[in-house]
Amino acid sequence: MLYYVHGYASGPDSRKGLLFKKKLGVIPIKYMEGEEVEVNKCLENIRKSIRNDNHVVLIGSSFGGFLSAKIALENRNVKSIILLNPAVIPPDATVSNPSMPGDVIRDIQSSGLFEKRIPCDVYIVMSTRDELIPREWVLEFAMFQEATVKFIEDDHKISRNLDRLPSIISTFLN
Secondary structure, eight states: OOEEEEOOTTOTHHHHHHHHHHHOOOOEEEEOOOOOOHHHHHHHHHHHHHTTTTEEEEEETTTHHHHHHHHHHOTTTEEEEEEEEEOOOOTTOOOOOOOOOOOHHHHHHHSTTTTTOOEEEEEEEEEOOOSOOOOOHHHEEEEHOOOOEEESSSSSTTTTTTGGHHHHHHTOOH
8 A cells, every 4th residue: 555654844635645645546644743743753653554554655755755764664564665855864964954853853863764774665756956955865865775766856845846746656666
């Protein structure tokens, strides 16, 4: 089953979420309650949503990409992940102008995603003009995880290519 894990300032019924639901049949996951973000609670809510499925494919956007990668690191029922401009931060990176609370950034940096291989197929759609996540971070993550990367000329939200995203994602689904 396909699941969509939305970004930090988004929701399951965002434009991407609704588009993926319509075109790909995804199940959007609501992992946040309220405004305050606690990574462990988000992860637990995602685990609850997928626990009865033995063939999970997660599509995660930005912060949802980080959460999807973290879930895949720990759960064998995840068969592949498709990350859209994932919010990954190398452990040794310095974060300037953070768009997230410090504790969330620390959780992302200490997640183990740059130390341990994710035991499933990892696909990344990476915008060449992403204004939020430095390309070096995503490329370092992609190389460490031996991910397949598709580059598109776009911004962090993938505004110009949004309507093309379902067909791009479909190329990763076998």
